[in-house]
Amino acid sequence: MATPATKRIVIEPLTRVEGHGKVSIHLGEDNRVEQARLHIVEFRGFERFIQGRPFWELPVLVQRLCGICPVSHHLCAAKAVDGIVGAEKLTPTAEKMRRLMHYGQIFQSHALHFFHLASPDLLFGFDAPVESRNVVGVIAKHPDLAVQGVMMRKFGQEVIKATAGKKVHGTGAIPGGINKNLSLAERDALLAEIDQMVEWSLKAIDIAKGYSLENLEMVKEFGSFDSNHLSIVREDGAMDLYDGKLRAINAAGETLIDQVSPLDYLDVIAEEVKPWSYMKFPFLKKLGPEKGWFRVGPLARVNTCDFIDTPRAEAARQEFSALNEGKPCNMTLAYHWARMIEALHACEKIGELLHDADLQGDDLVVPAGERREEYVAMLEAPRGTLTHHYRVDENDQVVMANLIVSTTCNNEAMNSAVRKIADEYLSGVPEITEPLLNNIEVGIRAYDPCLSCATHALGQMPLEVTLVGPDGETIDRRTRP
Secondary structure (H helix, E strand, O other): OOOOOOEEEEEOOOOOOEOOOEEEEEEOOOOOEEEEEEEOOOOOOHHHHOOOOEHHHHHHHHHHHOOOOHHHHHHHHHHHHHHHHOOOOOOHHHHHHHHHHHHHHHHHHHHHHHHHHHHHHHHHOOOOOOOOOOHHHHHHHOHHHHHHHHHHHHHHHHHHHHHHOOOOOOOOEEOOEEOOOOOHHHHHHHHHHHHHHHHHHHHHHHHHHHHHHHOHHHHHHOOOOOOEEEEEEOOOOEEOOOOOEEEEEOOOOOEEEEEEOHHHHHHHEEEEOOOOOOOOEEEEOOOHHHHOOEEOOHHHHHHHOOEOOOHHHHHHHHHHHHOOOOOOOOOHHHHHHHHHHHHHHHHHHHHHHHOOHHHHOOOOEOOOOOOOOEEEEEEEEOOEEEEEEEEEOOOOEEEEEEEEOHHHHOHHHHHHHHHHHHHHHOOOOOOOOHHHHHHHHHHHHOOOOEHHHOOOOOOOOOEEEEEEOOOOOEEEEEEEO
């Protein structure tokens, strides 16, 4: 809590992120940052209001958490329901259709974030005029790039539509499988665009890589810090965005946990609750809450995997890894570079799957097996490791649910970035300026937080930032409608 001798700065809402959140910063009498926090102030409640619903509704129900990454929740819930009905081993057609859906989701989400939300900062600078530092400014100054971003996202959405039935909140995944295959017409329409998508993905990597290398000294320091990293990986250590087991490494690359089944996640992960945020703070039990927190998402996945099993993305990963001589990269702004490597990987995977005749198969659902009352599923959502844990009763009703969404896993990391950037850019500054505040938002945006997965808000949320002196007088106030 701020004392009478501190000044309090509030950024609310955060801009160019999915969902709503705010940042509070407390400055002491010497204008040094004493405290900086990212607050998620709206309550999600999904774990509660799905209780009492039939478990087979879960894949369609829980995806309403979000309109940006519904496929991730749809598929993670479907994998959990598979386990409940005893249908873990899907048919080749069902498995590959779900994977195709997932790679479409990764591709469209990464394109949306990079081109629409993050690129204005990279193209124009963190302190560029706010009226041009947005997607409209990108369209005006870089129309070809803007079109590329729109078309890349459109392609990913078309993949989702072809596999899930709709671009948003589809119904493709059902208990034990999938409810449609991929028609030849759908396949051919997507294949006609795949080479262009690969080319554009390579160019996007060049943009992110070029920015990082041209501004390397700043990138090394901006909101950066040593951390643990966590993701699921394939049994052979390859990146696998749809299925795998948990691996965590520390900042030096030493393995903390490896090949932990999602079913055993409670043996290695716990969640801390803090009174100033509705988002919890996951951590590795063996290290405790102070040292056990971790980062997830593209940067963590590129750090934790041994290799990527598509050639162009693997070449890009090796170049990325060489930047830190093979050790984990802990630079926050490097998330953008890693994100575009994953976009390329997803695109390559889509191309592979489109040439697979199993997608036209008719064996879509496997019979139910041994019924379980509880199951846990994980996958890698665009923003990081996603966990769905459900328990059901003898009447097939959900009695317990625990969802650890990707942005929740990055909660402490985002707070660390806020503290570091606030201390560097706001300490000793007597006047609030929009560019200074944007530095903090740039650090948060690097994580591509999907706050809507944890928050639901109605109505308009204007931004008002007030700087209050030690004696309570208002020194400066800025308002955004």
